[in-house]
Amino acid sequence: MNQEPITAAADAPRGRFLSMKDVVADTGLSKPTINRLHRAGDFPPKRKLSGNRIGWFESDYLAWKHTRPRAIDDG
Template identity: 50%
Template sequence: MREPDRIVRMKTVLSRTGLSRSTIYRNIRKGTFPPQIKISTNGAGWRESDINRWVADPVGWRAANDNNELGGKAGKHGAG
């Protein structure tokens, strides 16, 4: 059985990717970085598996085409 995906916060994403906060948000808008998921009223984070996939192949990463996204908004690729 697959282990549940952990949620990582901005501080972890910054250290794992080496990107700045503004670059992360810009790349989310462009569809070249995993989108955040809302975890509370004022909190958001990323699926650790999404960050791991991005770190493994930052140039080739595109929003997942997986149908098992949990309410993800990855379908808005053309916006922007």
């Protein structure tokens, strides 16, 4: 049987798999806010890792995070 090795595509998600808890801690946003942004299409898609494990690939999340506005200088 000739099986090709499993390799990631160039545009495949990379990094850790982030849980809701990880994303809440990093963004400071609440779970309802993250879910609302997700439903509106303003947050990366959730991914199903297993039957009970849903979250985000780190690369998807970081790409979204880098689109957020920078801090305002009230200076």
